[in-house]
Amino acid sequence: MTLRVARSESHFLLFVRNVLRGGPQDQLFTHLAGKNPLYPRIGPTAMGILQRSLARGCVLALARHGGWRRETRPVGDPEHAVDGRLWDRHPDVHLTFRSWSYQILVWSWTRPQTDAAPFPRPPTRPGLGDRLVAFLVARALIEARLPQGLAAVAHEPLAQLYAAGRAPLVDVDWPAWLDTGGDILLEGLGESLGRSWAEAERWKLGHTEPLALAEVGEAQQALLRGLLQALEHRDRLDLADFLLHAGQLVVADPAAPPVLEPVDLRASSSLRDRMRARAACAAFTDAVTFLADAMHGPRSTRFFDDTYDAAQARLRRWERFGDDRARVFRDASARLADI
Amino acid sequence: MSRCYRISVSESLARHVHVDDGLQTKLELLDILPSERMAELLGARLAERGYEAKEGSVWEKTLESGVVVRVDVATGTVDISLTEEAALELERKRSTTVADVDPRTVEEALRKKVKQQLEEEADVATEALRVEVTRKLEEALSGVRKELDDAVNRATADALKEKAKSLGEVTEITEDAETGAVTIRVRVG
Numbered sequence: 001m002t003l004r005v006a007r008s009e010s011h012f013l014l015f016v017r018n019v020l021r022g023g024p025q026d027q028l029f030t031h032l033a034g035k036n037p038l039y040p041r042i043g044p045t046a047m048g049i050l051q052r053s054l055a056r057g058c059v060l061a062l063a064r065h066g067g068w069r070r071e072t073r074p075v076g077d078p079e080h081a082v083d084g085r086l087w088d089r090h091p092d093v094h095l096t097f098r099s100w101s102y103q104i105l106v107w108s109w110t111r112p113q114t115d116a117a118p119f120p121r122p123p124t125r126p127g128l129g130d131r132l133v134a135f136l137v138a139r140a141l142i143e144a145r146l147p148q149g150l151a152a153v154a155h156e157p158l159a160q161l162y163a164a165g166r167a168p169l170v171d172v173d174w175p176a177w178l179d180t181g182g183d184i185l186l187e188g189l190g191e192s193l194g195r196s197w198a199e200a201e202r203w204k205l206g207h208t209e210p211l212a213l214a215e216v217g218e219a220q221q222a223l224l225r226g227l228l229q230a231l232e233h234r235d236r237l238d239l240a241d242f243l244l245h246a247g248q249l250v251v252a253d254p255a256a257p258p259v260l261e262p263v264d265l266r267a268s269s270s271l272r273d274r275m276r277a278r279a280a281c282a283a284f285t286d287a288v289t290f291l292a293d294a295m296h297g298p299r300s301t302r303f304f305d306d307t308y309d310a311a312q313a314r315l316r317r318w319e320r321f322g323d324d325r326a327r328v329f330r331d332a333s334a335r336l337a338d339i
Numbered sequence: 340m341s342r343c344y345r346i347s348v349s350e351s352l353a354r355h356v357h358v359d360d361g362l363q364t365k366l367e368l369l370d371i372l373p374s375e376r377m378a379e380l381l382g383a384r385l386a387e388r389g390y391e392a393k394e395g396s397v398w399e400k401t402l403e404s405g406v407v408v409r410v411d412v413a414t415g416t417v418d419i420s421l422t423e424e425a426a427l428e429l430e431r432k433r434s435t436t437v438a439d440v441d442p443r444t445v446e447e448a449l450r451k452k453v454k455q456q457l458e459e460e461a462d463v464a465t466e467a468l469r470v471e472v473t474r475k476l477e478e479a480l481s482g483v484r485k486e487l488d489d490a491v492n493r494a495t496a497d498a499l500k501e502k503a504k505s506l507g508e509v510t511e512i513t514e515d516a517e518t519g520a521v522t523i524r525v526r527v528g
Contacts, residue, residue, distance in 0.1 A: 271473050275362040338364070 009046035020057030028144040066191035072313030078235045079306035086188045096127030128181040164200035165220035174230035186239040194245025210277035217280025244321040254324035260332035282336040292326035344442040347434040352457040358469040361420030371498040378412040384490040406479040496521045
């Protein structure tokens, strides 16, 4: 069956597909940096294609970004652990798309993302699908090397997390976000978040300008402090596993670790600026050290405790990270705090 | 026939600049005794090293280079800073020859340019002073760090001895001057 849409609509739908799939970087750049025409409303045929693209594309994206992993995680409460892939563990959860998804995509398409202007604020309760779309747009902006556009998605906490300190910081109500499906997205997107944080960490370690480094590091500190506090309060520190995944990418071999501190800071900069940069650089190593210290909980869970299964699953995931690797990060934190 | 003008301007800039640099760190003091007593012991060891008690729980020392070290023995916070001042006096003259234009306009533009160059030179001189301040601070750091580590180790050893006395009869105290290790034998009960 052939469906007919207007030329501008077909270009828009191709852009949406690239965002959902993570299309070629040069194409994403061309789409996002330009001001592309689109009628104020797309026709019913194009809207039908858009809806089907979002439904299928977002499910695929969730699977590809980490949801495919078979894991044991608490569902509902810490004592109820379920084994399976993301959709096995949460069979009753639906990806809901409200008008916000459409607004984000049209806004990203029709406005050049070289300007740092935020797009419309999300509704009080965006659907899970909306949140995923905001995340995928943020990912596209970073892949296309258009960080100025990150201001547009800064309202969505998941986009903030993906940006790993490189987006303008917005106050996040982490408990409310976790309560409205954010926990499911953290489970499903862990791999992708981990890769992004690893890339941000490599950027920090190679950067020479102290104030730029301090800005990103301090944003990371604020972001992680809020998130980890909220997760600890809900007894769901397992949702921060993306940081451990990032740690595995940054320190591939604990026996031969890279230097986890910025060594080439501009020598002519003030000591104050360099120390500020070093302290801010510890945002990631401190967070990993915090998660390492929190493992005493699962280790001391007895076989007759209700949370035993979830604790064992967390210990198995920890084993992939390892105490040796944790020691590397702990030592780095101590050195970064030292003068 | 065109008219030529020779325009000369002279501008000067006098400024008092004040630059500083510094950093903050924290001392790790074990809670062997109550925190107030640990602070007193640390204060005593700092006094031996030339520190003077200032307001509250702060002890301060100024090195020959002008570096100031402030230690808050209650919190363990250490501030190390250096401030320097300089009087800048800069002067610059520029001339140019113009024809067939209003000389006043050219003079105004030339004067503006010279003032801008003086500002840039002042910024360069200020930054050079700041770089020098940073260099002196970095030079002083390792010595300050060693001195503070030493004071903390001595205060810790003093605290251990005091604690040991409260546990029983101290029969032997051995101190290794090289490593700083302290061995205390206590007869309990």
